[in-house]
Amino acid sequence: MSDEFGVTHGFDVYLKLWQCWPTLPAPPPPNWRLRAAVVKRLNRLYSRYVFSWRNRARHVTRHIRRLLARAPEPFFLYAIYWDMHLPYYPRRQDAERWLPAGMTYRQAQRVNRNHLRYLTGQVAMDEEDFAVLRALYDGALAAVDAEIGALVAWLRRQGLLERTLLIITSDHGENLGDHGLMSHAYSLHDTLIRVPLLIRYPPCFPAGTRFPAQVQLTDLFPTVLDVVGLDVPHVRQALQGLSLLEADAAAWAARPAYAEMLAPHPSIRALNRRAGLPEDTPRPEFDRALRCVRLPDVKLVWASDGRHALYDLRQDPHETQNRFHQEPELAAALLDLLARWQPTTPRFPRANPARS
Numbered sequence: 059m060s061d062e063f064g065v066t067h068g069f070d071v072y073l074k075l076w077q078c079w080p081t082l083p084a085p086p087p088p089n090w091r092l093r094a095a096v097v098k099r100l101n102r103l104y105s106r107y108v109f110s111w112r113n114r115a116r117h118v119t120r121h122i123r124r125l126l127a128r129a130p131e132p133f134f135l136y137a138i139y140w141d142m143h144l145p146y147y148p149r150r151q152d153a154e155r156w157l158p159a160g161m162t163y164r165q166a167q168r169v170n171r172n173h174l175r176y177l178t179g180q181v182a183m184d185e186e187d188f189a190v191l192r193a194l195y196d197g198a199l200a201a202v203d204a205e206i207g208a209l210v211a212w213l214r215r216q217g218l219l220e221r222t223l224l225i226i227t228s229d230h231g232e233n234l235g236d237h238g239l240m241s242h243a244y245s246l247h248d249t250l251i252r253v254p255l256l257i258r259y260p261p262c263f264p265a266g267t268r269f270p271a272q273v274q275l276t277d278l279f280p281t282v283l284d285v286v287g288l289d290v291p292h293v294r295q296a297l298q299g300l301s302l303l304e305a306d307a308a309a310w311a312a313r314p315a316y317a318e319m320l321a322p323h324p325s326i327r328a329l330n331r332r333a334g335l336p337e338d339t340p341r342p343e344f345d346r347a348l349r350c351v352r353l354p355d356v357k358l359v360w361a362s363d364g365r366h367a368l369y370d371l372r373q374d375p376h377e378t379q380n381r382f383h384q385e386p387e388l389a390a391a392l393l394d395l396l397a398r399w400q401p402t403t404p405r406f407p408r409a410n411p412a413r414s
Contacts (some may be wrong), residue, residue: 069136071125075118076140078104114141115205123212132286139205141198142232144241145171148197155200156193158186166190173241174333177344188235195234210258220260223285225278228253237377244322244344246359247377251317251350259285262303269302271310272354277302316399319348351396358382358392368392 066072073080078100122137129135141148150163157166169190175181183191206226213219233239236249255273257263262285276299283290284301304310322329326345327337347362357377359367368382368389382389 073121075114075121076105077101078108114147115139115201119205119209122209126213126216126218139202141202142195142228144173146191146194146198148194148201152200153194153197156196158189158193161190161193166194169194173243174329176240177244177329178333178335178339178341180333180335183235183240185235191240192234195232219258222259223282224258225282226254226256227275227278229275243324244319246317246319246348246350248357248371248375251352257281257302270307271313272315272352273302274299274315314395314399315352316396317350317352321347349396349400351392351399356388356392358389358396360393360396366393 078097118137118139122135125135126133153163153166157163169187170176170181170183171191171194172181176183210219210224213222213224230242231248231250231253232242233245233247233249237245237247239245242250253275255275276297278299280294280297280299280301281303283294284303300310300313322341322344324332326339326341329341329344330337330339342363345363346365348359350357350359352358352371355370355372357369357371359369361367366382366389367377367380368385369377369379370381371377373379
């Protein structure tokens with residue numbers, strides 16, 4: 059989430075709080091070559107030795123309050139809490155709530171948190187290691203939960219909450235030993251793509267309401283347009299999502315959800331390089347594109363290397379039993395559904411379940 063990828067377009071203020079100089083543009087101006095090199099080094103040191111160990115969630119919340127205190131209305135603010143990204147550095151009091159019995163906070167710090175070394179087979183981890191890692195993750199999540207609560211309380215005190223549309227969600231989950239993986243790469247399992255979504259705006263979403271169907275992050279933009287009353291048909295025509303205020307319950311119930319990973323990220327060369335290995339080391343288990351279609355009770359994952367997967371989510375919610383070859387008709391129907399979603403994508407050829 060950096061200006062290098064265009065996400066700052068349209069914002070008046072953009073802060074990269076993981077840097078010691080949060081407003082430094084990327085890439086820096088050409089005449090800043092020497093200065094940028096120095097700042098890049100400082101940012102690396104800051105991220106490793108300062109930002110990782112401070113209360114990052116509180117740091118973000120503090121800046122949110124400062125921005126909103128001087129922002130004219132109406133305002134749009136987009137903020138990211140980084141605490142659930144490796145390496146997890148929760149506060150002692152948060153981590154100790156979740157650590158396995160007999161495990162101290164000091165002992166927990168020894169667990170491997172380098173996902174690159176794990177993914178490349180340089181470090182072995184067992185279930186006890188991942189239990190500790192999950193405790194650190196949950197401790198970091200507890201800090202974010204507390205800070206969001208503090209932010210909501212502050213909005214209420216400022217008289218802003220009742221006229222603010224508040225959306226809390228995530229762009230990905232995390233694999234903590236699940237499916238032999240660590241972090242949030244090389245997978246479209248539910249551990250990564252099934253994320254929380256909470257919306258607070260009582261005039262449109264009464265308290266306690268639970269949406270009965272699958273929702274996608276692409277649905278947020280049209281929902282916001284409806285809530286704020288913007289009539290922009292030329293924009294809506296380009297959107298894949300549906301507004302959550304749409305009244306057609308039957309259409310929602312039958313609607314599939316989609317996800318895709320167009321290429322491995324980080325790339326295989328980058329994975330090897332960052333892990334200290336030759337860049338051309340083969341990683342066939344990761345070197346592929348993935349696309350998936352998900353219905354409430356079944357999910358198909360198409361893979362560019364032919365290792366497709368079909369999961370019965372009611373009987374196998376953790377996606378451990380691949381039924382692609384056992385149910386070829388269902389697999390073929392879902393492959394057709396996936397092909398109709400993006401029929402003009404030539405690098406994703408349709409597969410024959412009987413031959414894959």
